[in-house]
Each structure stands twice: as structure tokens, then as C-alpha cells.
Amino acid sequence: xxxxxxxxxxxxxxxxxxxxxxxxxxxxxxxxxxxxxxxxxxxxxxxxxxxxxxxxxxxxxxxxxxxxxxxxxxxxxxxxxxxxxxxxxxxxxxxxxxxxxxxxxxxxxxxxxxxxxxxxxxxxxxxxxxxxxxxxxxxxxxxxxxxxxxxxxxxxxxxxxxxxxxxxxxxxxxxxxxxxxxxxxxxxxxxxxxxxxxxxxxxxxxxxxxxxxxxxxxxxxxxxxxxxxxxxxxxxxxxxxxxxxxxxxxxxxxxxxxxxxxxx
Amino acid sequence: xxxxxxxxxxxxxxxxxxxxxxxxxxxxxxxxxxxxxxxxxxxxxxxxxxxxxxxxxxxxxxxxxxxxxxxxxxxxxxxxxxxxxxxxxxxxxxxxxxxxxxxxxxxxxxxxxxxxxxxxxxxxxxxxxxxxxxxxxxxxxxxxxxxxxxxxxxxxxxxxxxxxxxxxxxxxxxxxxxxxxxxxxxxxxxxxxxxxxxxxxxxxxxxxxxxxxxxxxxxxxxxxxxxxxxxxxxxxxxxxxxxxxxxxxxxxxxxxxxxxxxxx
Numbered sequence: 001x002x003x004x005x006x007x008x009x010x011x012x013x014x015x016x017x018x019x020x021x022x023x024x025x026x027x028x029x030x031x032x033x034x035x036x037x038x039x040x041x042x043x044x045x046x047x048x049x050x051x052x053x054x055x056x057x058x059x060x061x062x063x064x065x066x067x068x069x070x071x072x073x074x075x076x077x078x079x080x081x082x083x084x085x086x087x088x089x090x091x092x093x094x095x096x097x098x099x100x101x102x103x104x105x106x107x108x109x110x111x112x113x114x115x116x117x118x119x120x121x122x123x124x125x126x127x128x129x130x131x132x133x134x135x136x137x138x139x140x141x142x143x144x145x146x147x148x149x150x151x152x153x154x155x156x157x158x159x160x161x162x163x164x165x166x167x168x169x170x171x172x173x174x175x176x177x178x179x180x181x182x183x184x185x186x187x188x189x190x191x192x193x194x195x196x197x198x199x200x201x202x203x204x205x206x207x208x209x210x211x212x213x214x215x216x217x218x219x220x221x222x223x224x225x226x227x228x229x230x231x232x233x234x235x236x237x238x239x240x241x242x243x244x245x246x247x248x249x250x251x252x253x254x255x256x257x258x259x260x261x262x263x264x
Numbered sequence: 265x266x267x268x269x270x271x272x273x274x275x276x277x278x279x280x281x282x283x284x285x286x287x288x289x290x291x292x293x294x295x296x297x298x299x300x301x302x303x304x305x306x307x308x309x310x311x312x313x314x315x316x317x318x319x320x321x322x323x324x325x326x327x328x329x330x331x332x333x334x335x336x337x338x339x340x341x342x343x344x345x346x347x348x349x350x351x352x353x354x355x356x357x358x359x360x361x362x363x364x365x366x367x368x369x370x371x372x373x374x375x376x377x378x379x380x381x382x383x384x385x386x387x388x389x390x391x392x393x394x395x396x397x398x399x400x401x402x403x404x405x406x407x408x409x410x411x412x413x414x415x416x417x418x419x420x421x422x423x424x425x426x427x428x429x430x431x432x433x434x435x436x437x438x439x440x441x442x443x444x445x446x447x448x449x450x451x452x453x454x455x456x457x458x459x460x461x462x463x464x465x466x467x468x469x470x471x472x473x474x475x476x477x478x479x480x481x482x483x484x485x486x487x488x489x490x491x492x493x494x495x496x497x498x499x500x501x502x503x504x505x506x507x508x509x510x511x512x513x514x515x516x517x518x519x520x521x522x523x524x525x526x527x528x
Binding site for chain 2: 055056063068158182
């Protein structure tokens with residue numbers, strides 16, 4: 001197995017090439033400074049519902065690119081192939097996770113439409129640049145994600161709950177974290193909730209629905225952002241016949257600089 | 265005919281009621297502080313193309329709401345009816361302007377999907393609040409809009425040129441105008457061009473394609489923003505069988521406060 005000593009310094013193209021040749025590794029900390037995206041791909045028959053769902057829930061599903069039916073290329077990365085260039089995919093049948101693969105080529109139907117959705121990893125670069133610690137990175141874990149009790153705005157046949165990512169932030173840096181992320185609406189923007197997880201219907205932070213549990217340091221406050229895994233929860237709730245997504249934490253790495261998605 | 269001494273102080277509901285009962289008046293300066301939107305409504309068969317066109321051209325077509333097929337209500341205004349509550353509509357057949365009406369109820373097909381798109385009037389409030397003069401308002405005219413030589417990103421069957429609105433801004437306030445509008449990406453954001461109109465393929469500022477010509481004051485610089493009339497230019501280029509839009513300058517007035525669309 002290949003080792004990855006300095007994946008942070010990989011170019012996006014190098015990272016995608018590694019994943020294309022079979023490497024399956026969470027992408028947090030890879031190709032630092034370049035925007036990563038969530039993927040949801042559905043047959044053309046469901047594309048309007050997904051597009052409208054994203055439009056109506058822009059904080060959870062900020063759309064950075066939509067492909068034409070059957071086209072695995074994306075405007076976000078020169079020469080990339082969305083069927084192969086993510087490290088891990090989830091295959092969904094009738095809303096049930098049917099399996100995970102590292103290459104989706106054989107499952108990519110001829111009319112698949114792929115949606116690339118902004119990812120909170122993008123604003124992590126901005127948080128770190130201002131000295132806000134990222135506990136999950138320090139602990140070598142995937143970010144913790146939770147299904148909440150808040151319904152998304154439905155769209156056609158698609159409905160489901162809001163999913164959030166959580167970061168433990170030192171209390172005296174929470175205001176900074178709000179300021180920084182609020183300026184990045186294309187990658188989820190400001191937190192949807194700060195503090196008591198029960199307000200979101202989350203009863204045990206140590207048991208995330210996606211990703212890994214992350215330990216708090218003394219004085220940390222849990223801060224919750226809308227998460228691009230939300231469409232996967234909608235798949236589970238709405239049960240379309242077929243879909244392909246990224247596996248949580250195993251994102252697509254684009255050629256876009258994170259700074260492109262900062263406002264003001 | 266009713267007179268409108270203080271339309272700036274109308275509530276959005278009062279303005280909509282006036283338009284619903286037949287008043288046809290440009291909406292600039294009406295119900296100050298509340299967001300106005302561009303309208304494009306198409307039969308369901310074309311809805312995906314319009315939705316994707318807006319997604320791919322977010323600076324020109326920032327989507328604030330999309331209705332379900334046939335539903336004339338909008339999330340942007342309690343009790344409003346999109347078929348009647350705009351002061352003036354344009355009816356399009358095969359890409360040709362077939363007429364203008366003040367009530368679109370009789371033409372609103374049972375499967376129409378309506379798209380509400382952010383409008384630069386929203387950031388005018390923010391510009392005025394910082395003392396930047398609005399020449400078209402001072403001159404009692406509609407803002408000037410121009411078809412450019414820049415193609416939009418096409419989407420399905422829909423394609424066309426970028427349309428811009430132009431404001432003459434005192435040279436020493438242009439940087440402020442950029443800063444203010446850049447913080448409002450949901451209502452077109454930063455200018456797409458500053459200065460020489462020929463760079464956009466505009467050869468005569470005195471002959472706008474939509475709206476009114478607006479006189480410059482000495483020392484003014486023309487500043488161009490992406491404009492929500494862009495979908496109308498796409499209708500003219502792409503020729504879908506049927507569509508209803510607002511008439512340029514005759515917008516829908518929502519219940520949303522302009523400040524909701526400011527970032528940071």
C-alpha cells in the first residue's frame with residue numbers, strides 16, 4: 001500500500017490520481033487550500049427534485065456544479081472524472097445503502113446527473129488560518145456529523161432532515177468562527193446552532209450518525225454547521241430508486257482555491 | 265387614477281395590493297428596504313432548464329424562491345399571488361414578446377413554475393445608506409439595462425447573453441460600491457465590469473436595451489452589475505414555447521428585509 005507522508009501538499013490533480021488508482025483515504029487535510037465537494041448523482045428522472053432541493057436548502061446544499069446527463073466531467077476540475085476520482089463512493093438503492101466502492105464507473109448509468117455541493121472542509125482552512133483549533137484534525141479523525149430534528153424544505157419527491165457537522169471550538173473563539181464562516185455562504189456559511197446539542201435533537205455527541213466522535217477540550221463549545229451529507233439523509237428518507245454519493249469524509253477535491261468562495 | 269405620494273413608505277402588502285388592483289408603476293423606490301425580485305415563469309417541461317440556468321449563472325440569476333408547478337404562492341411574501349401582484353408582466357411566445365399585461369391570471373397555465381430572482385434594487389438601499397447617489401432615482405427613471413457580448417453558461421435548451429444594469433457612480437465612491445455589493449451575493453454581488461462599456465460590447469450608453477437612459481454627472485464612472493433580466497434575454501435567444509416574466513423595472517415586492525441578503 002502506498003504511504004502518504006505529505007498529502008496536504010499534493011496538488012488536486014495528484015490527489016485525484018491517487019484516488020483514481022484505488023487509494024481510499026478520508027480527504028480532510030489533503031491538497032490544503034483547495035475546495036472539496038460533496039457528491040450526489042441521480043438518474044435524470046430525479047435531477048429536478050435534487051436541483052430544487054439544493055436550491056431550497058442552500059445552507060446545507062450549496063451547489064458549486066451540476067453536470068449534464070451522463071457526463072462525468074465537472075467544471076470544477078480540469079480532466080477529472082467524477083466516476084473514479086473520489087476515494088470512496090456510496091451506492092444507494094431505494095434509499096438503502098447497498099454498498100461502498102472506490103470506483104463507480106460500472107454503476108454510473110448513462111443518464112446520471114451529478115451535483116457537486118460545497119463542503120465545510122473549505123472553511124476549515126480559513127478557521128485554521130486564524131488560529132482556531134480543529135479538534136478532529138488534531139485527533140486524526142473524520143469530522144462528526146449528526147442527523148437533526150430539523151426538516152429540510154422538501155422539493156418534489158425529495159424530503160429529509162438537516163444533517164450538521166460539529167466542531168468543538170474554544171469558547172473565546174466562537175464569535176470568530178461565526179464571522180469567518182458567515183463570509184463563506186457557498187460552503188455552508190454561518191453555524192445553524194451553537195451550544196446545547198439537544199436543541200437539534202442530538203442526544204449523544206459521542207455517537208455521530210456519520211464520521212467519527214471527536215473529543216472536546218476543556219472550555220470548548222460545540223458549534224454546528226449545515227452539512228453536505230444532508231442529501232444522503234434525504235435519500236434515506238425519500239427512497240429514490242438509485243443514487244451514487246461520496247462516502248462521508250471521502251470528498252471530491254477540486255481545482256478551485258478555497259478563497260474563491262469567500263465573500264467580503 | 266390613484267396617486268402615490270409616498271410609495272417609499274408603503275408596506276410590501278400595500279404595494280402588492282395596489283398592483284393587484286391594476287396599478288402599473290415601476291417599483292424602484294417603492295416599499296423601501298424590502299427586497300424586490302425578478303420573475304420568470306415557465307411550463308413544467310422547461311423548469312429544469314431554467315433552474316439549471318440559474319444555478320450555473322448565479323450572479324445574474326440568484327434564486328430566492330421556486331414554486332411548485334401551478335402554485336402561484338411564494339415563500340417570499342405571505343398571501344401574495346404571483347399571477348396578479350406584479351405591476352406589469354411580459355408574455356413570451358417562442359421567444360418573442362407577445363404582449364404586456366397587468367394581470368397574468370388568465371395566462372397562467374396549470375403547470376407553471378415561477379422563479380423569483382434577486383434584484384439589484386436590493387443593494388441600492390445599501391448604496392444609498394452610505395451616501396452613494398443613485399442617478400436614475402434622482403432623475404425619476406428606470407435603471408438602464410444592456411445586453412452584453414458575454415454568453416451565459418448554457419443549461420439544457422437554454423442559452424443567451426449576460427444582461428447588466430448600469431449605474432453612474434462618482435469615481436471616488438466606486439470602491440465603496442464594490443465593497444457594499446460584494447457582500448450581497450444573493451442580489452447579484454460585486455460588479456461584473458467597471459468603466460469602458462465597449463469591453464462588454466455596449467457601444468452607446470444612451471440606448472439601453474431595457475429601462476431608461478440615465479445621465480451621468482461629471483466625474484461619474486459607469487459600473488455594471490449582472491442583471492435579473494438575463495433570463496428574458498435567454499428566452500429571446502432560446503425560444504421556449506411559452507413564458508411569463510415581469511416587465512423590466514416592474515418587480516415583485518417581497519416581505520423580506522433587504523438586510524436578510526447581506527453577508528458579513
